[in-house]
Amino acid sequence: MHELLTPAEMAEADRLTIAAGTPGIELMERAGRAVADVVGRRPLSTPVLVLCGPGNNGGDGFVAARILTERGFRVRLALAGPRDALRGDAALAAARWRGPVEDAFAAPLDPSGVIVDALLGAGLARDVAGAMAALIDRVNRGGRPVVAVDLPSGIDGASGLVRGIAVRAGETVTFFRRKPGHVLLPGRLHCGAVRLAQIGIAGAVLERIAPRLFLNVPALWRPAFPVLAVDGNKYRRGHALAVSGGIEATGAARMAARAALRIGAGLVTVAAPSSALMVLAGALEAVMVRRADGAAGLGRLLEDARRNAVVMGPGLDPDEETRAMVEAVFAAPRPLVLDAGAITAFAADPERLFRGVAASATPTVLTPHDGEFARLFAGAVEPGAGKSERALRAARLAGAVVVLKGPDTVVAAPDGRAAIADNAPPTLGTAGSGDVLAGMIGGLMAQGMPAFEAASAAVWMHGAAAQRFGRGLIAEDLPDLLPGVLQALETDEDGAGGD
Numbered sequence: 001m002h003e004l005l006t007p008a009e010m011a012e013a014d015r016l017t018i019a020a021g022t023p024g025i026e027l028m029e030r031a032g033r034a035v036a037d038v039v040g041r042r043p044l045s046t047p048v049l050v051l052c053g054p055g056n057n058g059g060d061g062f063v064a065a066r067i068l069t070e071r072g073f074r075v076r077l078a079l080a081g082p083r084d085a086l087r088g089d090a091a092l093a094a095a096r097w098r099g100p101v102e103d104a105f106a107a108p109l110d111p112s113g114v115i116v117d118a119l120l121g122a123g124l125a126r127d128v129a130g131a132m133a134a135l136i137d138r139v140n141r142g143g144r145p146v147v148a149v150d151l152p153s154g155i156d157g158a159s160g161l162v163r164g165i166a167v168r169a170g171e172t173v174t175f176f177r178r179k180p181g182h183v184l185l186p187g188r189l190h191c192g193a194v195r196l197a198q199i200g201i202a203g204a205v206l207e208r209i210a211p212r213l214f215l216n217v218p219a220l221w222r223p224a225f226p227v228l229a230v231d232g233n234k235y236r237r238g239h240a241l242a243v244s245g246g247i248e249a250t251g252a253a254r255m256a257a258r259a260a261l262r263i264g265a266g267l268v269t270v271a272a273p274s275s276a277l278m279v280l281a282g283a284l285e286a287v288m289v290r291r292a293d294g295a296a297g298l299g300r301l302l303e304d305a306r307r308n309a310v311v312m313g314p315g316l317d318p319d320e321e322t323r324a325m326v327e328a329v330f331a332a333p334r335p336l337v338l339d340a341g342a343i344t345a346f347a348a349d350p351e352r353l354f355r356g357v358a359a360s361a362t363p364t365v366l367t368p369h370d371g372e373f374a375r376l377f378a379g380a381v382e383p384g385a386g387k388s389e390r391a392l393r394a395a396r397l398a399g400a401v402v403v404l405k406g407p408d409t410v411v412a413a414p415d416g417r418a419a420i421a422d423n424a425p426p427t428l429g430t431a432g433s434g435d436v437l438a439g440m441i442g443g444l445m446a447q448g449m450p451a452f453e454a455a456s457a458a459v460w461m462h463g464a465a466a467q468r469f470g471r472g473l474i475a476e477d478l479p480d481l482l483p484g485v486l487q488a489l490e491t492d493e494d495g496a497g498g499d
């Protein structure tokens with residue numbers, strides 16, 4: 001259930017189902033019934049206003065209106081456009097509606113009751129303007145609870161972007177699988193609670209569609225998650241290396257190192273410039289410290305093949321020394337996580353980074369926030385595109401897994417897969433939480449987890465850890481919340497948060 005279907009893929013799922021013998025009107029009847037079920041949880045005295053658009057989304061609205069009327073609700077239905085312009089299944093559904101049809105552009109909104117938004121769904125093809133925009137604005141200003149059919153009208157199902165203006169719903173009923181627009185911002189904020197309804201589309205159609213976008217839940221990466229061997233030992237659990245900045249910036253690498261250890265790496269070493277060695281040695285216990293000055297020093301540490309994953313960037317200056325150190329890892333080569341200063345260091349010459357990734361052929365994960373992303377991929381990635389699209393293009397360009405962070409963190413792989421997270425609370429917006437995330441990814445890669453799965457797992461666990469703590473969270477808390485998350489993952493088949 002964690003596949004996310006773009007509107008085009010969803011249309012294909014409908015098409016395959018219809019071709020296999022289920023009439024389209026049957027799908028529409030089930031969709032409309034699912035909407036009626038959600039709306040119908042309210043008391044029978046609740047007035048219902050169903051706003052229908054010109055396509056099949058409106059068709060679902062006609063069905064829902066009929067079923068709610070049959071159940072005893074007082075239902076008004078208003079259509080945005082001429083009735084004789086309805087086609088296909090929507091026209092069939094409208095023919096089964098016996099009540100009056102008001103003009104949606106003129107119909108008054110009830111001061112009480114609930115509104116069903118069946119104006120526009122997967123067929124949104126352009127920015128909403130004119131009378132339709134005025135209607136949506138009126139709905140939003142009305143302050144009535146809204147149940148959206150499939151998508152809040154005006155939200156682009158593929159990108160989650162607002163096309164001109166979009167309905168703000170309290171609940172959204174969608175069908176078969178969620179769409180990226182339910183998970184990505186701002187779409188998610190317009191959806192309210194998303195209710196997923198099955199309408200008789202067989203899961204087997206997904207084999208034909210081969211979706212590439214996923215909700216980031218444990219089911220996505222659990223099969224690749226490290227398993228503890230009874231006869232294991234610390235060396236077999238991997239040895240992560242976190243590169244520290246100078247004496248004024250050692251905390252970032254320490255937090256990354258602690259996170260790598262907590263997530264299960266057998267050993268973790270902080271590679272320290274001479275200036276910071278004393279500070280680090282006094283501040284670390286299970287995490288080890290080794291001297292590493294510049295690229296040459298780091299290269300020497302990497303002569304030991306057991307140091308099998310590297311985290312770089314937190315606390316580093318975006319300068320030539322940092323670039324040379326990144327290239328020392330490419331020369332080694334080792335699975336690598338690049339964050340913060342190690343990303344910004346390549347802002348003036350991103351090609352140099354991309355060449356290094358390609359030449360080393362080592363799994364590389366870049367973890368930019370929006371600002372770092374814009375610096376590294378400026379010009380190469382259309383700023384107006386949706387977040388998953390931007391992350392995927394960047395991943396292809398860099399030949400690396402790109403973790404584009406935020407409330408809807410996208411993990412994108414060069415092969416076209418992307419995982420979108422919806423479990424990160426805003427408490428994660430605190431200094432150093434990104435450093436912890438980088439360390440978590442490195443800790444999983446040290447244990448042999450592939451880059452896309454490691455990054456996806458770390459992002460989900462980062463969110464789950466923060467959820468366990470609540471308000472007052474600081475980055476230092478995060479590594480020590482991981483044991484609880486790990487244990488829940490092990491005991492809860494659903495993955496401590498469901499699928």
Ligand SMILES: NC(=O)C1=CN([C@@H]2O[C@H](COP(=O)(O)OP(=O)(O)OC[C@H]3O[C@@H](n4cnc5c(N)ncnc54)[C@H](O)[C@@H]3O)[C@@H](O)[C@H]2O)[C@@H](O)CC1
Pocket residue numbers: 011014015024025027028029031053054055056057058059060089119120121122123124125126127128129132149150151175
């Ligand atoms: N058989 C199927 O394909 C099924 C479809 N279903 C419903 O059908 C919907 C998709 O139906 P459609 O493909 O007809 O698309 P929609 O009903 O979402 O919208 C298409 C209509 O809206 C118009 N339109 C597009 N953008 C507009 C804009 N910015 N301003 C004003 N008008 C605009 C188009 O000209 C077209 O008439 C889904 O969201 C879902 O609700 C469900 O009934 C399940 C089965």
Ligand SMILES: Nc1ncnc2c1ncn2[C@@H]1O[C@H](COP(=O)(O)OP(=O)(O)O)[C@@H](O)[C@H]1O
Pocket residue numbers: 340369405406407408409424425426427428429430431432433434435436437462
């Ligand atoms: N509003 C938010 N909701 C959820 N997660 C957030 C929010 N703001 C930031 N985060 C997360 O917090 C982390 C911040 O990382 P980053 O920006 O690199 O900060 P720092 O450099 O201080 O470590 C990222 O994982 C990001 O996804």
Ligand SMILES: [K+]
Pocket residue numbers: 057117118119120121148149150151152153
């Ligand atoms: K809608």
